Amino acid sequence: EAGVTQSPTHLIKTRGQQVTLRCSPISGHTSVYWYQQALGLGLQFLLWYDEGEERNRGNFPPRFSGRQFPNYSSELNVNALELEDSALYLCASSHTEGRGPETQYFGPGTRLLVL
């Protein structure tokens, strides 16, 4: 069974540019979560998609957005990049039952550097 995949693995952008990160969940998982992990820090929740809908978002500005496709893959878009957006962006997938996601499985992440 293939795990969660993310692309690209690394990315270098300049301030003001836009970036799109991609995530493919484990087959059968309908939920995708996005997290930001700045250097040396913990994981900050960004966005949660389930069954094609945005279910919740963390405390991030609107220039962070995304979507989930009918095949449950997801994109994270960041507009007007700022230096502090440099981070590891992690995607996780899971089943979501009545008591919340059962087990989250993470992809390898995308390392974004903004110059």
Added chain:
Amino acid sequence: GIQVEQSPPDLILQEGANSTLRCNFSDSVNNLQWFHQNPWGQLINLFYIPSGTKQNGRLSATTVATERYSLLYISSSQTTDSGVYFCAVISGGSYIPTFGRGTSLIVHP
């Protein structure tokens, strides 16, 4: 929202030593997971353990939900155990995991 505190923040061990990592949380939880983030950034599931005890090789975990804490035990540590260990919980109907700040573990040969 729920607060998650992990201790110790940093741990340095000699290969072969045992260790206990702790995760305290401020409210009842529906879901608790332990992860290991390796030096390349990959988060690896260790345990899904909202309550009870589980073991997997040299690792074991216990969650005492009524007392709002979980422990991760690492026995006979190896250099490959190095990395950051995170505890993540879900409480109530939020569906959003809250992560602790992690315990950074270095195992020297």
